[in-house]
Amino acid sequence: MKVAAVIVTYNRKMLLLETLRGVASQSRPVDRIFLIDNASTDGTAESLEAEGWMEYPKLSYMRMSRNLGGAGGFERGMRLAHQAGYDWIWTMDDDVEPDNNTLEIMLSYQDISQCINATKIFTENGEVQYWEQFYDFATGRLVDLKNVSFYSGREWCPVNVACFEGMLISRELVDVIGFPDPSYFIYHDDTAYGVKASFHTCVIYVRHAVFRKKIYGYGDPNPFRSYYMIRNSFRLKRDSFNAAPVGHSTKFSNFLFFLNLLKYSIHAFRQQPGLKMIEALVKGWSDGIRGR
Missing domain, CATH: 1.10.287 (Helix Hairpins)
Structure with a gap:
């Protein structure tokens, strides 16, 4: 069984280095890292070179000619991982860092789900991000259950959405539902992908598989x-x-x-x-x- 991580980055070179260190230090090692650089202008490539990542044997670095957004970046990276034959694809942004046992824990649920999502904890204040959510077809909005299952002692719970900040998805499911839609650019690309996945597998949210999220909240609307x-x-x-x-x-x-x-x-x-x-x-x- 082979696992590929797909990381999408744009102008966050210092946070990206922390993400890479977290992925490279997993107790269950990843077999390949596909890093999609969305035409960063902050010297990301130079930083990777200076830190020795360009020589890291498991890293495949691809710089886009323009910013494709998160949706386009994950579509490109997941397609590369799928074409290369990897059995599981592990997606993440450049502002999250997995604990060193996160992948091992997530893979322990592979008999339950083909689309597994992790818990996010904000490094700024230790707050757990509420993510026990369901897409409501009646209103077209996300219903947030405030992680009630975890507070009730459950180790995992079903959801009908996904999050590219740590989603682990099987190759077989990608064969069925395809790749993310790049035309979303940002926002709701992973939500839509999770809804599609939920019709073919029990999409789950896991309590003890943890990512440390470095940017708190999402800011005021602009x-x-x-x-x-x-x-x-x-x-x-x-x-x-x-x-x-x-x-x-x-x-x-x-x-x-x-x-x-x-x-x-x-x-x-x-x-x-x-x-x-x-x-x-x-x-x-x-x-x-x-x-x-």
């Missing part, structure tokens, strides 16, 4: 993030219903979906009022409704 949040919410709703074996969208569910996005839009504008935010929100709604 025009760039808000555009993709709105646009991709429409994409996620379409993709989820298209992937479902049975399901259809009702007028009431559409009303709830629009209401939820309207609430987000109002919140985003209150956080950062101005013409740029208005333009981003209007474009997000327009592109989302038209499927652009």
Whole structure:
């Protein structure tokens, strides 16, 4: 059984080095690391060279000619790992670092699931990120259960979404559901991927497989993030219903979906009022409704 890690990076060279050290020191070693550099401009390649990573025998480094976003980066890296014949693909961003037994713990659940997700703990304050979530088809939003299963003593729990900050997925499942959709660019690409996976396996969230997350929270909405949040919410709703074996969208569910996005839009504008935010929100709604 061969495991490949896929790391996507963009302008976080110091955090990336910590991610690489965490992956390279696993108690169950990875067999290959595919590092996708989304055209970083901060000297990432030079930093890797200076630290000796370019000579690391397990590292395959690929620099993109332009920034493909997280979605495009993971699509490229997962495709490379799949084409190379690896049995499991372990995805992660450049601001997370796995504990040295994380992969070993995750692989211990391979008889239960073909899509296994890890717990994130913020290094800034030791807070555990709530991630026991379900995508609600009626409202098109994520329902957060606040890790209630873990507080009840469970070691793992089912979910119907995935997170590329530590997702471990089997080759067989990739054969069925394909690769991430690069047109998402950022936001909801992994959510959509997890929804697709949930129709073919029990997607799970594991308590003691831990990643240390270096950037706390996601910051206040800005025009760039808000555009993709709105646009991709429409994409996620379409993709989820298209992937479902049975399901259809009702007028009431559409009303709830629009209401939820309207609430987000109002919140985003209150956080950062101005013409740029208005333009981003209007474009997000327009592109989302038209499927652009």
